Amino acid sequence: MTNLLLLFDAPSLIVQVLLDGILVGSIFALAAYGMALVWGVMNIINITQGEFVVLGGYVAFTAASWGLNPFLCIPVAAAALLVVGWAIYRGVIYRIVDKDLFISVLATYGLGILIAQLINLVWGADVRSLDSGLGTWFFLDGMVTVAQTRVAAFVLALVIGGALLLFLRLTRLGRAIRATAQNARAARALGIDTDRVYAATYAINAAICGAAGALIVMIFVLQPFVGLIYTVRSFMIVIVAGLGNLGAVIGAALGVGAAENFVGFIFGTQFQAAFVFSFLVVVLVVRNLRLQRRRMYLK
Amino acid sequence: MFRLLAATLLALAAIPFAATGAAAQAQGDTIVVGAAVSLTGKFSTDGQHTKNGYELAVKRVNDAGGIKVGGKTYKLEIKLYDDESSNERVASLVERLIVQDNVKFILGPYSSPLTAAIIPVTEKFKIPMIQANAASRSLFTKGYRYAFAVLSTSDQYLSSAVDLLAEKGKETGKQPSSMKVAMAMGDDAFSLDVRAGILEAAKKNGMQVVIDDKVPDNFTDISATLARVKAVKPDIFLASGHATGAATATKQVADAKIDVPMFAMTHCDSAQIAEKFKGISEGILCASQWAPTLSYKDKWFGSAGDYNSLFKKTYGYEAPYQAAESSAAVLVFADAFARAGSFDTEKVRDAIAATDMETFYGHIKFDDTGKNIAKPMMLYQVQNGDYVVVAPTKFATAKLIYPRKTP
Numbered sequence: 281m282t283n284l285l286l287l288f289d290a291p292s293l294i295v296q297v298l299l300d301g302i303l304v305g306s307i308f309a310l311a312a313y314g315m316a317l318v319w320g321v322m323n324i325i326n327i328t329q330g331e332f333v334v335l336g337g338y339v340a341f342t343a344a345s346w347g348l349n350p351f352l353c354i355p356v357a358a359a360a361l362l363v364v365g366w367a368i369y370r371g372v373i374y375r376i377v378d379k380d381l382f383i384s385v386l387a388t389y390g391l392g393i394l395i396a397q398l399i400n401l402v403w404g405a406d407v408r409s410l411d412s413g414l415g416t417w418f419f420l421d422g423m424v425t426v427a428q429t430r431v432a433a434f435v436l437a438l439v440i441g442g443a444l445l446l447f448l449r450l451t452r453l454g455r456a457i458r459a460t461a462q463n464a465r466a467a468r469a470l471g472i473d474t475d476r477v478y479a480a481t482y483a484i485n486a487a488i489c490g491a492a493g494a495l496i497v498m499i500f501v502l503q504p505f506v507g508l509i510y511t512v513r514s515f516m517i518v519i520v521a522g523l524g525n526l527g528a529v530i531g532a533a534l535g536v537g538a539a540e541n542f543v544g545f546i547f548g549t550q551f552q553a554a555f556v557f558s559f560l561v562v563v564l565v566v567r568n569l570r571l572q573r574r575r576m577y578l579k
Numbered sequence: 580m581f582r583l584l585a586a587t588l589l590a591l592a593a594i595p596f597a598a599t600g601a602a603a604q605a606q607g608d609t610i611v612v613g614a615a616v617s618l619t620g621k622f623s624t625d626g627q628h629t630k631n632g633y634e635l636a637v638k639r640v641n642d643a644g645g646i647k648v649g650g651k652t653y654k655l656e657i658k659l660y661d662d663e664s665s666n667e668r669v670a671s672l673v674e675r676l677i678v679q680d681n682v683k684f685i686l687g688p689y690s691s692p693l694t695a696a697i698i699p700v701t702e703k704f705k706i707p708m709i710q711a712n713a714a715s716r717s718l719f720t721k722g723y724r725y726a727f728a729v730l731s732t733s734d735q736y737l738s739s740a741v742d743l744l745a746e747k748g749k750e751t752g753k754q755p756s757s758m759k760v761a762m763a764m765g766d767d768a769f770s771l772d773v774r775a776g777i778l779e780a781a782k783k784n785g786m787q788v789v790i791d792d793k794v795p796d797n798f799t800d801i802s803a804t805l806a807r808v809k810a811v812k813p814d815i816f817l818a819s820g821h822a823t824g825a826a827t828a829t830k831q832v833a834d835a836k837i838d839v840p841m842f843a844m845t846h847c848d849s850a851q852i853a854e855k856f857k858g859i860s861e862g863i864l865c866a867s868q869w870a871p872t873l874s875y876k877d878k879w880f881g882s883a884g885d886y887n888s889l890f891k892k893t894y895g896y897e898a899p900y901q902a903a904e905s906s907a908a909v910l911v912f913a914d915a916f917a918r919a920g921s922f923d924t925e926k927v928r929d930a931i932a933a934t935d936m937e938t939f940y941g942h943i944k945f946d947d948t949g950k951n952i953a954k955p956m957m958l959y960q961v962q963n964g965d966y967v968v969v970a971p972t973k974f975a976t977a978k979l980i981y982p983r984k985t986p
Contacts (some may be wrong), residue, residue: 286810293810300802397619405623407826407850416836423809427834501826505621506797545805550766550793552803 292423297545298538303430303517305537306437307499309530310492311510312517313441314485320523321461321481322377328368328389329514330507332486336361336493337502338399341408350498353435357494358487365486369479377478392507400504409501426466433495438530440491444484445526454514457481516556520563582802582927603684609644609656611923612637612765612912613682615672615697617689617755624822625901626689629712631658631894633686639879639889639906640913655913662688667698679705683924684708686908689901691715691733691768698726707928709911711904716772719948725924726950727931729907729940733769733958734776736866737817740843743864743970744815744957747841747981754917761790761813763804763828765820772844773819789813798824805835815841818821825850825865826879833986834861840982843958848899853961862983865959869900869940870968872976873957879910881945905916907940923983 287293311333318326339360340353348356373392376384414428448454459467460477469475496502496510521532537555543555614633617626637655645652658680664668669688676682677700685701687694687710692905694713697722701708707725714733719728754880760781766772774791781788789811792804798820808816816839820830825846832842833856846867847853871887880886886906890898911934916922917942919930942952958970960979 283807286807289809293806296800296806296809297803300806304800304802400619400621400623405621407822409826409830409855411856416834418836422836425809425834425836429834500799501823501830503621503797503823506799506823509797509799541803541806545806548792549763549801550803552793552794 282308283548287545288312290423292420293545295420297541299424299426300371301538302534303426303434303537304499304532304541305534306434306519307492307495308510308537309533310437310440310495311489312533313444313515313526313529314488314492314523315514316518316521316523316529317481318456318485319518320516321457322478323375323381324371324373324384324388325381325515326482326485327385327511328392328395329485329489330490330509330511331399332361332365333496333510334502334504335364335395335399335491336490337497338403338408338493338504340494341410341502342452344410349461350410350494351432351436353410354491354494355393357490359490360494361490362483362487364490365483366479368486369482373482374475374478376448384526392511396504396507405504407501407503408497410497412498414567427499433499437492440488441526441530444488453477453480472579513556516560519560542553582972587940588875601702604803608651609654610648610684610916611656611658611680611682612684612686612909613658613660613671613673613680614686614827615660615662615669615688617664618692620662622664622689626662626664626713628899628901629689629872630659632711632898632902633909635890635893635902636879636906636909636913639716640909643879646913646916648916648922653701653916655909656657657686657909661827664690664693666692669693670696673700677706682706683922686905686910686912687711687713687728691718694718694929695768701725703746703824705928707915707924707925707931709908709931711908712901715768715771716775719950723949726909727934727951728943729943729954730868730904730955731956732950733772734779736773736776736793736845737819737843738776738780739866739956739958739970740817740841740864741784741815742776744841745784745786745978747979748814751981758784758815759789759811760786760815760817761804761808761811762788762817762820762883763790763792763794763800763801763824764821765824766793766795767820769821770819770824770845775818786814794820794824798827800826801831802835805831805837808837808839809835813839815839815843817843819845819958822846822849825852826855828897829856829860829863836985838985842983847959847961848966849901849986853964853966857964859986861959861963861986862980863961865961865966867900867947867957867959867966868893868954869903869967870957870959870974871898872968873941873974875939875941877910877936879913880906880939883939894951903940907943910940911936911943912937920957 315329336357340357343353343356344350378386412429417426462473464576513568517533521528531561545553616629639655645654660672663882685708689712691713693711709727711729716732716734759959764770766815825844829852843864843868852860871883873883876882887898915930919926943951946952959966960969969975969979
């Protein structure tokens with residue numbers, strides 16, 4: 281309760297907590313959007329999401345250790361993960377893409393463990409982090425501090441999201457992806473090579489995660505086994521936002537990020553995760569009730 | 580077909596056990612000590628330090644002529660398995676060491692959860708176990724008879740920083756009772772022990788604990804905690820959450836430009852904050868079990884500094900305390916074998932319990948619960964990119980910079 285009063289005593293803290301949440305939320309939005317894309321187009325819940333993020337972070341870390349500017353490491357990580365994603369589709373995912381949702385959850389979960397262990401073998405279990413070389417901005421007598429890296433990450437996340445949106449709207453492959461998401465059979469009947477579309481979707485998702493990972497290694501620290509956090513977070517955001525559109529995903533990611541930070545501020549960091557999951561339950565229950573009322577819910 | 584394949588695989592898997600089963604017993608002129616350590620999985624870095632520490636000590640003891648037991652000289656040999664950082668795996672491997680490999684003496688794995696998993700096994704078979712890498716308090720409250728630990732328990736890690744703050748407060752004319760403590764502790768057994776120690780120390784000094792956050796999810800984001808730290812302006816900020824926690828706290832405190840007079844944490848050395856976060860890690864206090872600059876000595880390694888140079892020559896990096904304490908555990912076994920004059924597990928157990936020795940790692944003397952009560956924790960401070968010992972004052976090689984200058 282004293283923490284709540286603290287917020288009223290120093291309103292600038294509200295700005296701080298809000299900014300922290302929104303800036304970090306934007307990066308989660310990237311991974312979440314990738315997950316929504318794969319889920320919507322291929323009907324696969326990609327549990328490997330977090331490991332793609334971590335792998336992207338490690339690729340960026342390695343590229344930076346070769347002397348590359350940290351921000352130039354983002355496209356490098358994205359490109360590397362594009363290849364990885366494509367290879368994983370060709371190796372594993374194409375076998376399960378028509379199967380039950382449960383099979384895909386199991387398979388991608390297994391893949392996640394495999395990737396985490398491989399990262400551990402290659403890079404070791406040490407904690408890694410990348411210094412972006414940027415400083416911190418001060419506002420309102422130093423009560424509000426904003427790390428410039430986070431702002432850069434926020435802007436880049438929006439740019440990547442925007443580029444993706446344009447890609448899906450304007451390019452031929454993008455339209456094919458959307459058509460497949462609507463109705464794969466019809467798309468196939470109309471001459472779209474859905475297998476290629478799936479491969480592209482999965483690879484693009486991995487690339488987005490790679491970019492998110494490159495941002496995360498600059499803002500947070502990475503360790504081979506933290507992937508699940510990012511998977512769960514993406515999943516949560518997708519559930520709240522629905523599979524429909526990019527705007528909802530970004531909104532949900534920023535909103536959840538900010539709300540979670542306020543909960544952390546008022547009740548303590550230990551309640552952040554509890555809040556996120558309780559919120560998830562509430563969203564599911566409310567959505568279910570609404571569907572029932574509209575008689576759209578099949579018993 | 581499948582059955583045939585399975586049978587073949589099983590038969591193949593059994594060959595190494597059949598081969599090692601007889602060879603690994605404590606007979607001939609070697610004594611076999613067994614251990615399962617984490618060479619893969621989340622503890623693989625620290626597990627490697629543990630392994631290096633064990634092996635270096637075994638080699639040193641053998642190079643120095645081995646151990647005289649009952650008039651005969653024996654060589655030490657260590658049998659290691661990789662526990663994959665898994666609680667289930669480590670327990671079954673230790674059981675395998677005892678039952679199949681016939682090992683009668685066990686060295687501990689890395690970390691408290693893994694050690695908690697093996698103690699029921701070693702107790703069941705009445706096998707003496709000396710561990711060097713599990714500091715959790717809960718391991719010493721269960722009445723275990725065969726388990727011993729050479730390191731200081733986890734509640735002592737940061738309580739020393741709180742005491743140091745009180746000391747500094749008095750020097751600078753600020754009452755400890757007017758001082759405020761803030762902390763972010765990982766939600767794991769180790770960090771919660773660290774927290775309990777801090778709470779006790781704060782209470783003892785009459786300090787007020789204003790922020791007491793537990794950080795979930797592998798300690799990746801503490802910005803909500805830090806926003807509050809900024810508002811309440813505590814006199815000390817403490818963080819603990821293994822290597823990830825140390826790296827996260829270092830980075831985010833710097834990003835948010837948090838200005839606290841004292842900033843202390845655990846696991847700085849595993850996170851290598853002085854090396855990897857140059858500049859922003861300046862002035863951070865780090866709890867450590869051991870430092871190479873200490874004046875401790877023994878007959879095997881010489882001084883702590885000698886140990887460090889030998890370790891560096893052998894493995895190519897500075898000896899972390901995880902390696903030093905692991906080596907010390909081997910020395911305790913060596914010392915106990917010699918005093919017991921026998922390989923009877925009960926006699927060796929009693930000899931270990933009666934240990935009272937000086938090692939390069941510090942003094943070792945166990946209380947009834949099996950923990951080492953003779954060695955204090957140390958505090959390092961990062962000064963000019965280097966770790967220097969600043970507390971306890973008796974062993975300090977540099978003066979504490981207080982208040983911390985925010986980089």
